[in-house]
Amino acid sequence: MLFNSFDFAIFLPIVFIGYWFLFNKTLKIQNLFILVSSYFFYGCWDWRFLSLILFSTIVDYLIGIGLSRKENITKRKLLLWISILMNLGFLGFFKYYNFFLHNFITAFSFFGKEISANSLDIILPVGISFYTFQTLSYTIDVYKRKLEPIKDFIAFSAFVSFFPQLVAGPIERATNLLPQFQKNRIFKNDLAIDGVKQILWGLFKKVVIADNCAFFCNEIFNNSSSYNGSTLVLGAIFFSFQIYGDFSGYSDIAIGVAKLFGFKLMKNFLYPYFSRDIAEFWRRWHISLTTWFRDYLYIPLGGSRASKGVIVRNVLIVFLVSGFWHGANWTFLFWGGLNGLLFLPLIIQKKNRKYTNDISNSFYFLPSFKEFFSILSTFALVTLCWVFFRAESLTHAFQYLNGIFSDTLFEPPLITFKLGLLVLLIFYMITIEWFGRFSEHPLKNLVKNRNIMFKISFYSLILILTIWFSGKQQDFIYFQF
Known part of the structure; x- marks a missing residue:
């Protein structure tokens, strides 16, 4: 179900x-x-x-x-x-x-x-x-x-x-x-209302963002040899938002449903694509799994209180096991190992906890240029890693990346009306999450101090978009894991 x-x-x-x-x-x-x-x-x-x-x-x-x-x-x-x-x-x-x-x-x-x-x-x-x-x-x-x-x-x-x-x-x-x-x-009205809001936002990310990204992503990845480099970049970006909308959407729905029954589940995502380095990304992505591996694997192995050689070993073990947890394919192992290699310089230099504060806390409207560059570069690295996660095989992944970094990279991508509409919807989601990033989920307090008509219009638009795009039901990606 x-x-x-x-x-x-x-x-x-x-x-x-x-x-x-x-x-x-x-x-x-x-x-x-x-x-x-x-x-x-x-x-x-x-x-x-x-x-x-x-x-x-x-x-x-x-x-x-x-x-x-x-x-x-x-x-x-x-x-x-x-x-x-x-x-x-x-x-x-x-x-x-x-x-x-x-x-x-x-x-x-x-x-x-x-x-x-x-x-x-x-x-x-x-x-x-x-x-x-x-x-x-x-x-x-x-x-x-x-x-x-x-x-x-x-x-x-x-x-x-x-x-x-x-x-x-x-x-x-x-x-x-x-x-x-x-x-x-005991039934708590405020908790139940917050649960409904979180369910709505989770459904929006799944139905409107993830499922529409899946349409273009599947077409581009399944026929990657037929597209130029710029279109392949779009395919990788769409997968980044597909897996985020799909999995964080599921988590939001799960947490929201639990609230309806008086339960409080742990946060699983905390706006990971606003992260400023790989270490911060992994503190904000699939939190329940990363903290599980931290507490039950990384720390028992010795954690960070060891020699640099042992730390390197521990980090690589955790990321490789994490990759293998996702599926029985060499692509997942490679994806995990690649993230581990990106993580290593930060933990060796003890910079892995550089960003533990709220994301751009001093910039409510826009981040500083430095922070924006850090967010963008981190997203680019994460997106390149996702290519291995999405590809059917390592050969396919390297062929896909070779297609990106070819002389066709600067050719104009394949643009259609539906693709342009999807880009606008993604931008809409990013905007809501950016301004709502200080709460557990963006709908919790984003329009709390607005008048009733604004609130009705705000929630109605999200609901209408979710119903409008709710066509063919698609499985959640993480069901296969």
């Missing part, structure tokens, strides 16, 4: 009414209703994989109980490793089995030895990369004694399968979300 589908438009009000008016007698009944609703939501995609979520839930629940009863460090480590191997084992099988098999066969063929092995027709369960990391955060935090293990199986199951963020995040920490299932929730 897609957030941008008619089915979800029916599902959400029904669950909302049931949650607040029919099944609100006790906390356990309310959590049970959320659990059943979440399983129905996921089952609409493929009910067979509900057993996978249930199995993962049961195992990590029991391991959490077991950790609370064990003081022996060896036995505690054993329980932790059972959870890690079980969760990553399922993830590895469904996501990477055929990748490793294919490369294993290719490696032996390179040395003149032929191996016969059949790949499996494996369906990748939607959201497995997300809920796997979410349950892992629980067992790791319980092991580290940062969190008391939960005894309420219904609450824990609802935490694992919470439908707003089940299939594409944010990847919630157990320390943040799980306690919210253990206390009574």
Whole structure:
């Protein structure tokens, strides 16, 4: 069930009414209703994989109980490793089995030895990369004694399968979300209204920006050899806004829907394309994943409190693993490694936290020339990296970049009315996000002090554009991860 589908438009009000008016007698009944609703939501995609979520839930629940009863460090480590191997084992099988098999066969063929092995027709369960990391955060935090293990199986199951963020995040920490299932929730009108605003903005970014960018991006990338360099640049830029509108749009909808039910999820995007260097970009992009790798991989490896050689190793490991997390393709590994190489000079020179303040805080209307140049150059580097993320193969990516940096780069790009309209819509989105960048999402406070007619006109335009462009439903990009 897609957030941008008619089915979800029916599902959400029904669950909302049931949650607040029919099944609100006790906390356990309310959590049970959320659990059943979440399983129905996921089952609409493929009910067979509900057993996978249930199995993962049961195992990590029991391991959490077991950790609370064990003081022996060896036995505690054993329980932790059972959870890690079980969760990553399922993830590895469904996501990477055929990748490793294919490369294993290719490696032996390179040395003149032929191996016969059949790949499996494996369906990748939607959201497995997300809920796997979410349950892992629980067992790791319980092991580290940062969190008391939960005894309420219904609450824990609802935490694992919470439908707003089940299939594409944010990847919630157990320390943040799980306690919210253990206390009574009261309907707050202000929180619900803010949730609706965030849902509207998320739908706008997905339906109006991402889906329209996808139309041109797919055409240009799939036929890249037929276009000149300037048109290929447009294709790369459109993909940058496609993946941003698609994924941050999903996150906004997920966070907004959670607010309707009295939950507060963590921020997943904080205007990343206004970043002034790569380090700032990665603090603002897919925050739930980058902080997960920071806390559960980078810091345990030694973090930045080590020799420069160890720091280089740690950074590259994290970025390579992050790239591989996105998919079983060498393009993702290369994309992750390339971002790591761009990040390294900043962390080695201890300039990776140069920009931790609000973006252009002293320039409400326009950034300074220096900041504008930094934002533009960072966006250009990120966009070039996205070419590897979007390309079908490394060969395709290098061919695409070769086409960009050819003598056709300064030829006029292919311009159509629809393309020009899309550029205007992107500029409209950038403008709203720039002036609303001081809030969690731009619609939160942007027109707070305006008169009622201005507010109605402002929200109506966004709603009309979203409805106008809501044609064919397109999957969210991160569903494949």
